[in-house]
Amino acid sequence: MQIIDILISGLLLSGTYALVAMGLNLQYGVARIMNLANGEVLVFGSLAAFWLYTSSQISPLLTILIVIPISFVGNLLIYNLLLAPLVRRSKSRGALEVDSILATFGMSFILIGIMISIEGGFFAYKYLSEPIQILGSTTSLSRLVAFLIATLIALVLYLWLNKTRSGVAVRAVSVSTEAAGLVGINVPRISAFAFAIGGAITAVGGALISTFITLDASIGVVFTLKALIIVIMGGVGEIRGAIIAAIILGIVETTVATLVDPGLTLAAAYFIFVLILLFRPQGLFGRRNA
Amino acid sequence: MFTRTLKKLATVATAMALFTSGVHAADVIKIGAIAPKTGGLAGGAVVTQWPNVELWVNQVNARGGLDVGGKMMQIELIEYDDKTNPGEHIKLAQRLATQDKVDFIVAPYGTGFNIATAPIYGKFGYPMIAVSAITDKMEELTQRYPNLFFTLGTTTAFVQGVTEILVEQRAAGTIGNEVAMVNVADAFGIELADRARELFAAEGFDIVYDKSYPLGTPDLSPVMKGAKESGAKAFIAWSYPPDSFGLAEQAIIEDLDVNVYYSAVATSFPAFSGVYGSKINNVLGAGGTNVDDPAIAAYRAAHSEITGKTADYWASANTYAALQILEQAIVGAATLDRDTVTQYIKDNSFDTVMGDLSFKNNFSDTFWSVGQWQDGVFRGVKGSNVEGAVNVRLKDGWK
Numbered sequence: 212m213q214i215i216d217i218l219i220s221g222l223l224l225s226g227t228y229a230l231v232a233m234g235l236n237l238q239y240g241v242a243r244i245m246n247l248a249n250g251e252v253l254v255f256g257s258l259a260a261f262w263l264y265t266s267s268q269i270s271p272l273l274t275i276l277i278v279i280p281i282s283f284v285g286n287l288l289i290y291n292l293l294l295a296p297l298v299r300r301s302k303s304r305g306a307l308e309v310d311s312i313l314a315t316f317g318m319s320f321i322l323i324g325i326m327i328s329i330e331g332g333f334f335a336y337k338y339l340s341e342p343i344q345i346l347g348s349t350t351s352l353s354r355l356v357a358f359l360i361a362t363l364i365a366l367v368l369y370l371w372l373n374k375t376r377s378g379v380a381v382r383a384v385s386v387s388t389e390a391a392g393l394v395g396i397n398v399p400r401i402s403a404f405a406f407a408i409g410g411a412i413t414a415v416g417g418a419l420i421s422t423f424i425t426l427d428a429s430i431g432v433v434f435t436l437k438a439l440i441i442v443i444m445g446g447v448g449e450i451r452g453a454i455i456a457a458i459i460l461g462i463v464e465t466t467v468a469t470l471v472d473p474g475l476t477l478a479a480a481y482f483i484f485v486l487i488l489l490f491r492p493q494g495l496f497g498r499r500n501a
Numbered sequence: 502m503f504t505r506t507l508k509k510l511a512t513v514a515t516a517m518a519l520f521t522s523g524v525h526a527a528d529v530i531k532i533g534a535i536a537p538k539t540g541g542l543a544g545g546a547v548v549t550q551w552p553n554v555e556l557w558v559n560q561v562n563a564r565g566g567l568d569v570g571g572k573m574m575q576i577e578l579i580e581y582d583d584k585t586n587p588g589e590h591i592k593l594a595q596r597l598a599t600q601d602k603v604d605f606i607v608a609p610y611g612t613g614f615n616i617a618t619a620p621i622y623g624k625f626g627y628p629m630i631a632v633s634a635i636t637d638k639m640e641e642l643t644q645r646y647p648n649l650f651f652t653l654g655t656t657t658a659f660v661q662g663v664t665e666i667l668v669e670q671r672a673a674g675t676i677g678n679e680v681a682m683v684n685v686a687d688a689f690g691i692e693l694a695d696r697a698r699e700l701f702a703a704e705g706f707d708i709v710y711d712k713s714y715p716l717g718t719p720d721l722s723p724v725m726k727g728a729k730e731s732g733a734k735a736f737i738a739w740s741y742p743p744d745s746f747g748l749a750e751q752a753i754i755e756d757l758d759v760n761v762y763y764s765a766v767a768t769s770f771p772a773f774s775g776v777y778g779s780k781i782n783n784v785l786g787a788g789g790t791n792v793d794d795p796a797i798a799a800y801r802a803a804h805s806e807i808t809g810k811t812a813d814y815w816a817s818a819n820t821y822a823a824l825q826i827l828e829q830a831i832v833g834a835a836t837l838d839r840d841t842v843t844q845y846i847k848d849n850s851f852d853t854v855m856g857d858l859s860f861k862n863n864f865s866d867t868f869w870s871v872g873q874w875q876d877g878v879f880r881g882v883k884g885s886n887v888e889g890a891v892n893v894r895l896k897d898g899w900k
Binding site for chain 1: 538539540541543544547548551585683686712713714715717718719720721722723724726727742743746747750753754755756767770772773775776777
């Protein structure tokens, strides 16, 4: 009974974590932007869902359809205007990482400021928080819906990256920008596209997460940190890795919370993170020397 | 020639500066306010702290300002965001005192912030009427910082209020000896939970589920499942804003079968009832107010009208009362001299929305400790020197 509870709650939590991390994985893995404003983009999605739901009763599931194009275009603009100049002038990957960390860190404050001017308090609302039973374990419908959409996004992303021509181009850029450029791939365009898709996924995740977690404009950094752990654990630029890492984190945290003490969930998460850094520094699915 | 012109210019500039600053000082009183607008405590501060500062400044200026020794002075508010970062707050406090040269300050938001900034505000002699600060170390702190005042009660008083309810309900037979208790693993939650362990044990209660969870835990379902499993008929959570919402959500999902359900901070927020509506009827929480009191009712109406927000059902009124104390002390002392005003606060009693308030050893012993959502209104059920407490009702399902 308790095992079922742990598995169900853990898997659903993994869905949340996957939503938090898949976008950053694309942005960092392909576009090579260590986006510290990842959490703020997520909270933006939450704010949109909260705002549309409380002002005009639009279901967060519909909001997603609005959030996708807006966040896609928004992230595309951010990349082209703010980040592309950094990419062009950076001499090495390391230099780009430092520059992008600083630029997106600054950007996160701008995003927080904008969000606070819209809503300074908690994004408190309730949507689909009805209890449902899965294999005898009680959970909320909103978490299940978020999990299903996370699974769908992961599946589509995986198929796109592995079964389509454009997906192969994206993976090629993630392996090596120089080599990808040599074989005729438009690296700047693919990078911008990957960054924008990543941002859109993150914002969708935010809209879904807001149905069961009460957020506020400043909470983004919590999600950025979680996303960083998952991306690094899974291996940079590897969707499979991010998903497996999300599942591990979700299951382990729930197990510890149920069997040991909820106070130790963070400790357990960081413990696993340290183990992976020690024994597989490139991440679960990462390539050596990538 | 050039030097002479320069000298002339300098003289004119100095004269102008003197003149304008002279005019300035005559009818403006500068009040500084630093509290979170971003960061972890922002969600609470924009409900409890900022709207009351806005309301008070607005009302005082609409009345023509403060009468300081026969001179009407308008309030000029200088506000900063401390980003929920004590280091940032201290830097800004320094700025308020040395560059903005404010006459008085509004005490910070949050227990830790009031304690962390007491030395710097003390150094500049600002009277500091703390509201959102609950601790058992008041005596020690006020001895060290004689300019620091407390108005919202002690940790023990808050736990005491909950303990009284548990004892009463056990006597009435609605709960047994078993209590499920959780707390957020943060200074505030830990201090309250530690105190609760002592007080509950002293009354013979058995804490059958006693767990903490980190601030910002994304999934509280294991916590609630564990509490449910324990079978206790009383659930107590020493929680913070995001998790007070999260715990209520999980309690609804799990259909937690208890007669007493208590969560601490943010339970008294209008948004809490806004989100969960009738489902959280009869939920107990930290704070409380007496909406039937005419002074409180008038205050709440003005709060909604001027700030466009509903006041919370706890520290909002205390925050406003603290500003009224500052106002009346400045007017009463008839000076902007901070030491005189501080002394005036110690020696006098003040007519506020919370009733007559006065300080004994820098501590005002008038506050609500426990309230309960009863049909859409969060009413005080336990408090100290407050009137209008209603009877506790039993939690009856989550419909």
